[in-house]
Amino acid sequence: MSYGVTMSRATASARPPGRPRSGVNAVVFAATLRTVHELGYARATVDRIAAAAGVAKTTIYRRWPSKGELVVDCLLDAFGPVPLEGTGRAELMASAIRWIAAKISEPGVGDAFAGVFSDAVSDPALREVLAARLQEPYRVALHEALGEPDGRVLFFIDVVVGTLLHRLGMTGEPMVDADVAELVEMVVPHFGGDTGTG
Amino acid sequence: MSYGVTMSRATASARPPGRPRSGVNAVVFAATLRTVHELGYARATVDRIAAAAGVAKTTIYRRWPSKGELVVDCLLDAFGPVPLEGTGRAELMASAIRWIAAKISEPGVGDAFAGVFSDAVSDPALREVLAARLQEPYRVALHEALGEPDGRVLFFIDVVVGTLLHRLGMTGEPMVDADVAELVEMVVPHFGGDTGTG
DNA sequence: TTGGTATCGATACCTGAGGTAGCGAAACTA
DNA sequence: TAGTTTCGCTACCTCAGGTATCGATACCAA
Numbered sequence: 197m198s199y200g201v202t203m204s205r206a207t208a209s210a211r212p213p214g215r216p217r218s219g220v221n222a223v224v225f226a227a228t229l230r231t232v233h234e235l236g237y238a239r240a241t242v243d244r245i246a247a248a249a250g251v252a253k254t255t256i257y258r259r260w261p262s263k264g265e266l267v268v269d270c271l272l273d274a275f276g277p278v279p280l281e282g283t284g285r286a287e288l289m290a291s292a293i294r295w296i297a298a299k300i301s302e303p304g305v306g307d308a309f310a311g312v313f314s315d316a317v318s319d320p321a322l323r324e325v326l327a328a329r330l331q332e333p334y335r336v337a338l339h340e341a342l343g344e345p346d347g348r349v350l351f352f353i354d355v356v357v358g359t360l361l362h363r364l365g366m367t368g369e370p371m372v373d374a375d376v377a378e379l380v381e382m383v384v385p386h387f388g389g390d391t392g393t394g
Numbered sequence: 395m396s397y398g399v400t401m402s403r404a405t406a407s408a409r410p411p412g413r414p415r416s417g418v419n420a421v422v423f424a425a426t427l428r429t430v431h432e433l434g435y436a437r438a439t440v441d442r443i444a445a446a447a448g449v450a451k452t453t454i455y456r457r458w459p460s461k462g463e464l465v466v467d468c469l470l471d472a473f474g475p476v477p478l479e480g481t482g483r484a485e486l487m488a489s490a491i492r493w494i495a496a497k498i499s500e501p502g503v504g505d506a507f508a509g510v511f512s513d514a515v516s517d518p519a520l521r522e523v524l525a526a527r528l529q530e531p532y533r534v535a536l537h538e539a540l541g542e543p544d545g546r547v548l549f550f551i552d553v554v555v556g557t558l559l560h561r562l563g564m565t566g567e568p569m570v571d572a573d574v575a576e577l578v579e580m581v582v583p584h585f586g587g588d589t590g591t592g
Numbered sequence: 593t594t595g596g597t598a599t600c601g602a603t604a605c606c607t608g609a610g611g612t613a614g615c616g617a618a619a620c621t622a
Numbered sequence: 623t624a625g626t627t628t629c630g631c632t633a634c635c636t637c638a639g640g641t642a643t644c645g646a647t648a649c650c651a652a
Contacts, residue, residue, distance in 0.1 A: 214598025215648045236516035241638055252601045257640065307515065314512025317505070317563045318434035327564055351573055354560045355553065355580070362556030365515045366525055375549055382553070386580040412627025413619040439609055450630045455611065593652100600647065611635085618629065 224249045224256060225270045229304030237311025264322040267312040268329055274305050278334055280341045286389030288341055290380045293356050300360050301370035310361050355383060422447045422454060423468045427502030435509025462520040465510040466527055472503050476532055478539045484587030486539060488578045491554050498558050499568035508559050553581060
């Protein structure tokens with residue numbers, strides 16, 4: 197579930213007073229992806245998501261300040277941490293590219309990603325949330341794993357994610373494996389990873 | 395102005411009856427880019443664009459069926475044809491990349507592009523318009539100039555445009571020249587163009 | 593058991609934006 | 623002068639994001 201996870205009430209004053217929140221976050225996330233998958237981002241209204249989750253709309257707005265932040269949390273939950281388990285630089289980058297391509301191909305995930313990204317273009321507040329909560333953790337992880345300077349990592353993310361989202365947005369379909377493979381063959385050598393020649 | 399341009403009334407029956415349309419398309423395009431630049435895509439409402447152009451909102455909807463199609467026509471007008479004048483393949487691709495990067499950097503153009511792209515994600519009708527009217531001409535031109543198969547040209551467009559839009563969407567600023575240069579250095583060799591190493 | 597607090601579902605509502613309908617006036621042709 | 627189409631204008635419809643309020647409920651503490 198990615199965030200907070202109560203710290204087993206050890207740190208701060210035991211537990212806040214009042215009726216505790218029911219554990220429906222996961223249900224709401226699932227309903228969000230399902231609704232976005234079935235209706236597209238724009239028609240996946242908060243009313244419909246709430247109905248699909250069997251929850252009142254006000255409950256959603258009590259937990260997330262906007263539809264955009266709900267979707268960002270939903271994507272955080274759907275993505276999870278990057279698997280960075282390759283032995284060499286090349287394998288590491290290639291597996292990261294294939295991982296994000298596969299995630300974006302999952303039903304609802306790519307649409308939700310493209311949709312919230314779109315909203316963020318003309319909503320600076322949401323853009324900061326998107327950059328800080330969704331992009332930053334992966335940027336840090338890649339920075340440490342690859343040893344590349346920040347600017348290069350951001351460029352790497354722009355190329356990989358930008359390409360995948362542009363394909364999805366233009367065609368309505370996620371990028372096929374052959375093209376993902378070509379993306380790997382283009383990007384990895386540029387970043388100094390051997391792709392099989394030594 | 396890119397489209398139609400009356401054919402000097404030689405072809406079809408002289409001229410349609412009724413009051414002729416006033417030549418305000420260019421004014422509306424300019425007002426669209428200016429408004430999008432100042433307020434962002436979402437807050438650039440059709441009301442505001444009409445006001446900025448000194449035109450009634452109904453006049454705009456008489457000429458374009460939706461805000462999305464207005465913006466697509468506006469972008470067609472702003473982009474114009476690709477300059478494909480390089481001597482070799484490498485120069486040709488590099489100049490095309492620098493050209494679209496520069497266009498997206500122009501005030502309002504990048505925001506309008508990202509905005510309409512965003513709308514298209516959850517609007518299949520607009521997506522077809524975008525693909526057919528905006529992407530297709532450049533795909534054909536690149537296909538003929540480079541001799542690459544369609545799939546490769548579409549991949550080329552996904553990488554270049556996707557990267558530029560992702561950078562703009564995430565940071566709010568267009569890509570700087572140094573990163574555009576790195577994009578060229580990554581893409582051109584992959585497509586078999588020499589970049590200076592014989 | 594009683595009081596305090598915060599969440600729950602439900603309903604009603606506000607705002608803003610895309611888009612449409614209908615009007616009289618204006619600009620052109622025949 | 624009659625016919626046709628665009629013009630600006632105003633009023634309106636629909637839908638989506640987001641807010642306010644209310645009684646009911648679940649928990650804690652005294």
